[in-house]
Amino acid sequence: MLLSSRLLSIIRHLPTIRRYPDLQKTCGFSTVSHQLDTPRVLPETLVPRTPLGSSRASSHPPTFSTVFAQRNFSVSACLFPGREMRHTRSQDEEFAEHTPSGLPIIRLPTRLQGKVKRVAERKRQLDEWAREDRRRISERPLVIACKNREFNHRLGAPLALPKGRKGHKITHPKQNPRFLTLKLASQGWKQPKSKGDWFQIRPYIPFGGHPSLSHSFHDEQPGFEKFPLHPTLQQALRDFQFDASTAIQNSAIPPLLAGESAVLSAETGSGKTLAYLLPTLHRLMTEPRSREFAPNAPRALVLVPSRELVDQVFEVVGRVLQYDEVLQVEKRVGGGRHFRKVKEPQTGRVDLLIITPGILSTLLAKNAYTLSHIQTVILDECDTLLDDSFNHLTRDFLSRIPLHEGPLTCQPAADGSPDPTTLHQSPAAQLLLVGATTPLSLSKILDGVVDVDTLVRIKTQHTHRIQPHVLQTFLRVGKDEKPEKLLQLVRADQKGGLVTMVFCGTTAVASWLTRFMQENGLPAELIAKSVQAGNRAQRYAAFQKGGINIMVGTDVISRGIDTTFVDHVINYDFPRVVSDYIHRGGRVGRLGSGEQGRSRGRGAGRVTSLVAAKWEIPTVQAIEEAVRRTTEFRNVNANITRVMNARHGVDPLPEISGKGRHKYELSEEETEGLEKLF
Known part of the structure; x- marks a missing residue:
């Protein structure tokens, strides 16, 4: 609160002005009679005492410092009547003895008093809004749970708003969250001291209400009978008990x-x-x-x-x-x-x-x-x-x-001329x-x-978003801690009889990790480009039928394949792009997961990510920000080759001609090598 220089000067010399009435006229000071329960001004009849440290009386007027030192006088008593002051018992007795009733006091001008009231009313209103928001938000499901509870986030909670008294966040109905600073649990993960931190994205849609079937409860015809499909197709769908069509199918x-x-x-x-x-x-x-x-x-x-x-x-x-x-x-x-x-x-x-x-x-x-x-x-x-x-x-x-x-x-007619009755156009x-x-x-x-x-x-509604019905955990670990942490996770899964998929960034890391787990007594198998096609098909078939419960691979096996029997996905190497994370996490929480086979009754599954390298953290922050804002991911482009070329400084592939044909022909060896890679 800003006061005029004149008012500040008067307040600063207040004890002297009260002692000498002539100074009041000189300053043009107007007073208002007001009776206080406990007066906080110097009385007219009070004779100034000897200054502190002096053995004789002073003949000159007392200075401000003298009176202040003797009486411990506070200007705020005049500015804010009724506010309790810190004073000694002797002062109370002296004031009660020498202060007459109806003594004029000094207070704030009317305009400043109105401003003080408006500020107090605004503060009261903000506090009331904050209490109401905290009560309303506390009833909503917890979406992000963090080791540091300060960063916990509930569904629909404000992102980052101005701080109220004692650091509590307050909200305003007209504030736009898009223009506010967002605080992330992973904000400081690039610092070495952040090792050991973690946060979880908890499911806020109960499993059993799969997001792709959320519309079927209000659909009069949830099955495929509403589509004009061939009768043989309809019969096959009924035999396989496809009772409800999904949102993308509708x-x-x-x-x-x-x-x-x-x-x-x-x-x-x-x-x-x-x-x-x-x-x-x-x-x-x-x-x-x-x-x-x-x-x-x-x-x-x-x-x-x-x-x-x-x-x-x-x-x-x-x-x-x-x-x-x-x-x-x-x-x-x-x-x-x-x-x-x-x-x-x-x-x-x-x-x-x-x-x-x-x-x-x-x-x-x-x-x-x-x-x-x-x-x-x-x-x-x-x-x-x-x-x-x-x-x-x-x-x-x-x-x-x-x-x-x-x-x-x-078509030509009998005489060789064009026949207009056969005019047609080949469809696209x-x-x-x-x-x-x-x-x-x-x-x-x-x-x-x-x-x-x-x-x-x-x-569909949930495209380019995190699965809202799958538990997802992000662990900040050191590079040397990743193997031991992985063993702990996989051993816990094996003890519970869960099916686990482990994703690595490269084939070399996947091969080493498979041997590492085998040496530690875990029956893991590898699916990657280094595995021959016949062995690769056999291992995948065994994985589907239950002969293998731990599968290690790269992003090659994260696209499209149906893995409704998988219970746990572990990202040993966190992906560089968000789209790879979406596809890896999509191996769990699929339509039919937890309903049949080995995964019956186990729920949607979960995803655990080990975050160690600094270049992995921006992707983690992009995921956390999208979940807090409940928005789609900003960029889902996944160009694996371009990312790898940028990492190793390799020139990109040759440009493509405008007509769509490549400027060079692949040799048979190049074609076979490309097929082995994928």
């Missing part, structure tokens, strides 16, 4: 049945495979071939990045088509016993082809397959297929497919981009191949 199936090209984005484990397979198979069953039969000319193509995902999609198709005997479905993967099928491909009718980019490139180079009859092309896990690892191959495949309507043509192929994370630079990646603006965007 949003995607109708426009895909109508032939729309689209971008499908939904959280992991939400039923995206059925969302694009059911409309595709329905169209293959109901629409006849538009051209004459051609060998090895599929009408639908499903392109996936890994052989494990090929096997999974092929298995789902086999279950859905168990009552159909017309459609011909093939899968093509490399390595092992499938090598001869790629080296010497057979010729025959193909309606649906499920394949990886490396093998498709080899078959096209041998002219064993053609893509000219494609009616539907599906890029599953499109973020991986469109990064620098596969981008040049994917663009080449798309450039061979008629994604745009062809010119008007007609349907393009579907599917994934849990969609690159933000999709238009730039597919520039010159397809106009992304013409694609229908289909997206």
Whole structure:
């Protein structure tokens, strides 16, 4: 509070002014009569005593310091009447003896008194709002639990607001959280002293109410009967007890049945495979071939990045088509016993082809397959297929497919002239981009191949967000503490009979970690590019059937594969990008997790991350910030090759020409090496 210089001067010389009335007139001082319970001013009749330290009386007027030292006088007594003062018993007795009733006192001007009242009222109102907010927020679920409870965060709580009395946070209904400073539990994790800190993202949607099924409680027809699918498909869905369709299936199936090209984005484990397979198979069953039969000319193509995902999609198709005997479905993967099928491909009718980019490139180079009859092309896990690892191959495949309507043509008449009655136009192929994370630079990646603006965007509510029903723990550890901490976590899982997946950043680290756990008595197995294709398939099959409970791998096995039996995901090396964290964590909390098989009754599962390196901390902070703000992640681009090149200083891959074809041809050795890598 600011006072005028004149008022401050008067207050500073207050004892002298009260002793000599002539000075009051000189200062132009006006007084107001007011009776206090305990007067706090010097009486008129009070004779100044001898100054402290002096043996004789003084003839000159007493100074301010003299009176202040003798009486311990406080100016605030006049400024704030009624405020209790600190004084001695002798002073009370002296004031009661010499102070007459109705003695005029000095107080604040009226305008300043109004300001004081307004400030006090504002403070009271803020305190009242703070108490109400604390009461209301304390009833909400705890979303982020931290070792330091100061950083705990409840659902819908204010992010970072001005501090009130004694450091308690206060809120204002009109304050916008976007413009406030956000405090994170991981804010100081780059400091060495932060080792041993931790925080958890707790589930705030109870499991059993899976986020992809949150709408089904209000749906009059929760099943697939509401879709005009082929009767054989409906019968297969009933046999496998698919009682309710998910959010992405409800949003995607109708426009895909109508032939729309689209971008499908939904959280992991939400039923995206059925969302694009059911409309595709329905169209293959109901629409006849538009051209004459051609060998090895599929009408639908499903392109996936890994052989494990090929096997999974092929298995789902086999279950859905168990009552159909017309459609011909093939899968093509490399390595092992499938090598001869790629080296010497057979010729025959193909309606649906499920394949990886490396093998498709080899078959096209041998002219064993053609893509000219494609009616539907599906890029599953499109973020991986469109990064620098596969981008040049994917663009080449798309450039061979008629994604745009062809010119008007007609059949010749008997005399050789065009017959107008046969006028027709070849339709454009349907393009579907599917994934849990969609690159933000999709238009730039597919520039010159397809106009992304013409694609229908289909997206669910929880896309590009943390799974709200899975417990996720972040542990700040030292680099030398990671192996021992991992052993503690895995041993606890084995004692409880849980299935564990451990993710590493590189194949070398994954191989070393597998041997390390085996030497310490833990039966761990490895799935990585260093494992031969036959052994890799056997280990994955054993992992699915229950023969293996500890699987170690890289991000290759984090995309798309169905792992409803997994209970615990451990990030030994924390991922560099948020999209990799989403896919790794998506191995638990899937639709059907905890309901059947080994994981029956165990819930959605959990994710534990060991954070040791400084470059891992920005990703952790991005995850924590998105959860506190309840917003989507700002950037989900996952370009593995570009990240690795930046780390090792390697030049990026050659640029892609505008027409979509790569400027160089892959040799057979390069193609086989790419297939072994993925």
